Amino acid sequence: MNKVYDYTVRKTNGDVMSLDAYKGQPLxxxxxxxxxxYTPQFKGLQELYEAYKTDGLVVLGFPCDQFANQEFENIEETTEFCQVNYGVTFPLMAKVKVNGEEAENLFRFLKEENGGDIKWNFTKFLVDRNGHVTGRYEPAVEPAEMKKDIEKVL
Known part of the structure; x- marks a missing residue:
């Protein structure tokens, strides 16, 4: 497997979904x-999604509780929190681990492609229309700072 579209992930309801569904779209x-x-970045991520979704951009959020237990136990609480507090309409997936032996295969791939272990929540990976990682942004990078790079992959 050498493209993001080759991986499957779990949706919040537990169903398995192939990222091939987003083939040809930047992610x-x-x-x-x-x-x-960094939770207020949900607002900026939603703004990016709204600004560029008609151009094909999809923002995918993967809740992770691996760093200081900063995620709700129940995925329904997570989705409600994101919708009520930040107006999130982009897809949120099931909770994942991003590091270690139990890391989600997608995140293993992302880390191999660009930069090694994830250090904290809100690490962002930009993927072009061909399924290749073109950028990695550490948690302190605000979503708005990625606009030029996003526009390059649109």
């Missing part, structure tokens, strides 16, 4: 957390 993949100092 912004983010490990998120609802109780983190």
């Amino acid at each position: 912004l993949i983010v490990n998120t957390a609802s109780k983190c100092g």
